[in-house]
Amino acid sequence: MLELKSVGAGYSAFQALFDISLDVRHGEAVAVIGPNGAGKTTLMRVISGLIRPQKGAIAFEGRDLALTPAHRIVELGIAHVPENRRLFARMTVEDNLRMGAFMPAARARFRQRLDFVFDLFPRLRERRDQIAGTMSGGEQQMCAIGRALMSEPKLLLLDEPSAGLAPVIVQQVFDLVRRIRSGGLTVLIVEQNVQQVLKVVDRAYLLEAGGIRTAGTSAELLESKSIREAYLGV
Incomplete structure (x- = not known):
């Protein structure tokens, strides 16, 4: 590969x-x-x-x-989860995930991918409207991985x-x-x-x-x- x-x-x-x-x-x-x-x-x-x-x-x-x-x-x-997560700290969890689905093909499947990520990380579903920078380090790492998965890599x-x-x-x-x-x-x-x-x-x-x-x-x-x-x- x-x-x-x-x-x-x-x-x-x-x-x-x-x-x-x-x-x-x-x-x-x-x-x-x-x-x-x-x-x-x-x-x-x-x-x-x-x-x-x-x-x-x-x-x-x-x-x-x-x-x-x-x-x-x-x-x-290929989706890259960078060191130190690099989230958009002033945006909500859901908006960070939306940024991972910026490509046309991913935008067309946004709701399906969002449900997939929320099923994988139930904590993110609970925090979907929370500002990403206010979450714990572990939760931010979940969000960073979830953002990468939104592009269906x-x-x-x-x-x-x-x-x-x-x-x-x-x-x-x-x-x-x-x-x-x-x-x-x-x-x-x-x-x-x-x-x-x-x-x-x-x-x-x-x-x-x-x-x-x-x-x-x-x-x-x-x-x-x-x-x-x-x-x-x-």
Whole structure:
């Protein structure tokens, strides 16, 4: 479904990613793990078209994303939940969800998608008229994920969904990821919470200093001595 080959990217003179190659197959949940500053958010921005690769190739269902404008990438079926949620804080929950259905095809199915999101996140139905910025961090994360789902994506990009949340809410967020997966949606998630994310994905890549250091199934990485010592504290 998604394939990156030897991708390099960065900001002006600063290069953040070096020769990144990875793939995500239809129906999978794949994680990119690693420390803060490793380049995980840059990777997500490159895939969603917010920044352009300096080298390499990115393909989604055979389409060249490196040559595709960001708004067209959304139309192809990729929805990005950014780090720190980036909600429209002064708008209501429902209006934030409406912004996720801005494309003509999604606007035509707005009510159906809204019901889908409210069924997935009943709390948002209760808070539909509440100003988004006044909700708790966990509720805002639900709203950010719900907004992305309004476009009926084929691939959902989740950038650090547990960042800044209390431990009990972190568990709820990963439970939400499990529920989303159960519906057959393909997910690519970048996350520092290695122990939690490896419990909900099929495979993972370890990104350090802008490069892929290792990859494997979630079970393999959970058993890896180096990853257990560096990221799991055991």
